[in-house]
Amino acid sequence: AQRVTQPEKLLSVFKGAPVELKCNYSYSGSPELFWYVQYSRQRLQLLLRHISRESIKGFTADLNKGETSFHLKKPFAQEEDSAMYYCALSSGSARQLTFGSGTQLTVLP
Amino acid sequence: DTGVSQNPRHKITKRGQNVTFRCDPISEHNRLYWYRQTLGQGPEFLTYFQNEAQLEKSRLLSDRFSAERPKGSFSTLEIQRTEQGDSAMYLCASSLAGRRAEAFFGQGTRLTVV
Numbered sequence: 384a385q386r387v388t389q390p391e392k393l394l395s396v397f398k399g400a401p402v403e404l405k406c407n408y409s410y411s412g413s414p415e416l417f418w419y420v421q422y423s424r425q426r427l428q429l430l431l432r433h434i435s436r437e438s439i440k441g442f443t444a445d446l447n448k449g450e451t452s453f454h455l456k457k458p459f460a461q462e463e464d465s466a467m468y469y470c471a472l473s474s475g476s477a478r479q480l481t482f483g484s485g486t487q488l489t490v491l492p
Numbered sequence: 493d494t495g496v497s498q499n500p501r502h503k504i505t506k507r508g509q510n511v512t513f514r515c516d517p518i519s520e521h522n523r524l525y526w527y528r529q530t531l532g533q534g535p536e537f538l539t540y541f542q543n544e545a546q547l548e549k550s551r552l553l554s555d556r557f558s559a560e561r562p563k564g565s566f567s568t569l570e571i572q573r574t575e576q577g578d579s580a581m582y583l584c585a586s587s588l589a590g591r592r593a594e595a596f597f598g599q600g601t602r603l604t605v606v
Binding site: 387389392415425426427428429432434469471475476477478479480481482483484485 | 536
């Protein structure tokens, strides 16, 4: 069965510092991975997906199949990046998402 | 707001009562998902519809839970004989068909069973 692990429940960094949110997965097939973000009082929304290989709001994530990881990175954190971040894996014919338990990122001024 | 809409936003019910939640997906989306999220956890998949057909159900979906999408548009999730362990945020998401379609989430219904 598939599993997504986010080892850090809380992460605090200062504005302008680099940030890395860790995500590891286990899945027997070819994984399709996503990062979702939930800002305060807002709904869950897609931040980026590995197949797009794009940078959104300065964030990037690289799929490392050898380490089964999909860490989210940003070189210079901003206060508006403070949010809950969820790593997710899509699987099955229904393409349902398996989520990690989330990391609450706080960017301090 | 033309996104996924869920009602009610909050529901408090006594243990043993039945509750029903509604989800209105984005109009052209034929895929609809229900997830449950408990405190400190990420969302967990409950069930999936393609149009009006319920094609997948998680083992989390006990016999007390039933979901419908009668005309392939809105969906309802009913919980019978609620238990305190049912207290959670219930999320609905919808998407177009296609392997790379993005899932859009509603704001959820927070259920508290007292």
